[in-house]
Amino acid sequence: MLARQRQAVILEEARRTGAVRVSDLVARLGVSDMTVRRDLDVLAGRGLVEKVYGGATSLVGKSTDEPGFEAKSVRQRAQKEAIAELAATLVKPGTAIGLSAGTTTWTLAHALDGVEGLTIVTNSIQVADVLRNAGQPDRTVVLTGGVRTPSDALVGPVAVQSLRTLHLDLVFLGVHGMAVGPGFTTPNLTESETDRALVEAGRRLVVLADHTKWGTVGISTIADLEEAQVVVTDDGLDHRAREELAERVGELMIAETAENLEAEEA
Numbered sequence: 001m002l003a004r005q006r007q008a009v010i011l012e013e014a015r016r017t018g019a020v021r022v023s024d025l026v027a028r029l030g031v032s033d034m035t036v037r038r039d040l041d042v043l044a045g046r047g048l049v050e051k052v053y054g055g056a057t058s059l060v061g062k063s064t065d066e067p068g069f070e071a072k073s074v075r076q077r078a079q080k081e082a083i084a085e086l087a088a089t090l091v092k093p094g095t096a097i098g099l100s101a102g103t104t105t106w107t108l109a110h111a112l113d114g115v116e117g118l119t120i121v122t123n124s125i126q127v128a129d130v131l132r133n134a135g136q137p138d139r140t141v142v143l144t145g146g147v148r149t150p151s152d153a154l155v156g157p158v159a160v161q162s163l164r165t166l167h168l169d170l171v172f173l174g175v176h177g178m179a180v181g182p183g184f185t186t187p188n189l190t191e192s193e194t195d196r197a198l199v200e201a202g203r204r205l206v207v208l209a210d211h212t213k214w215g216t217v218g219i220s221t222i223a224d225l226e227e228a229q230v231v232v233t234d235d236g237l238d239h240r241a242r243e244e245l246a247e248r249v250g251e252l253m254i255a256e257t258a259e260n261l262e263a264e265e266a
Helices: 003-017 022-029 033-045 069-073 077-088 103-111 125-134 157-163 189-201 239-248 258-265
Strands: 019-021 049-052 055-058 096-099 119-122 140-143 168-174 177-179 183-186 202-208 220-223 230-234 251-255
Touching: 003 019, 003 022, 003 033, 003 049, 003 055, 019 022, 022 033, 022 055, 033 049, 033 055, 077 103, 077 202, 077 230, 077 251, 096 103, 103 119, 103 125, 103 168, 103 202, 119 125, 125 140, 157 189, 168 189, 183 189, 189 202, 189 220, 239 251
Parallel strands: 096 119, 096 168, 119 140, 168 202, 202 230, 230 251
Antiparallel strands: 019 055, 049 055, 177 183, 183 220
16 A cells, blocks of 8 residues: 555545544555554644644644634645646636635745736735735736635625626635535635636636545535536545546646655655
């Protein structure tokens, strides 16, 4: 079994039961104590579990838990960068695009430096700052108004009303979770309404979500899986999840990460 497959099993068990023991994982996976501890180190480094004496506990919280922007920005950094670079290839010069709030869309904003003549609409203070600091004179950046959330999104009726009058070529949506049934979700009810308005403003929906978002469910659905023309994720997503997503979305794009390649070779 490859390292990333072991880690997927460990993560699934931690999320199902709330905690895992090293001794139990050694027996289940048929590997050494040291190998399990190394896998737990990797998962803890990605912000997916918290190591405790003799094992680890899940960091997946309630459906209304909403970490701040700074806390989320350090999670799955390599995966988000790979996703952003791949997603940027979908953006053509001179188009109008929407970027929702989130650390993956914020990473995408950095990757758009080479694309000319863009009009970009966002409800993210952090994304708007990146685009403003890029200093490209042929770029138009529109920041919606609204009430600020812990993730630095601007939400509420002001944001929704401004988005309802717009027509965008592409909308890039960052999500808290994605799953069969609930679809693409968020832990913030008001942000869900604003994100829905952004989705409806675009001709094509591209969802950006690293593999840890699979199986996570927030309290409110933004869109069904079938509404996404494209989902861009990373190669940490297991085979079964890839099959389920591919059956439901228009196109599934997998970003390769050096981190997973190194794990496979270990």
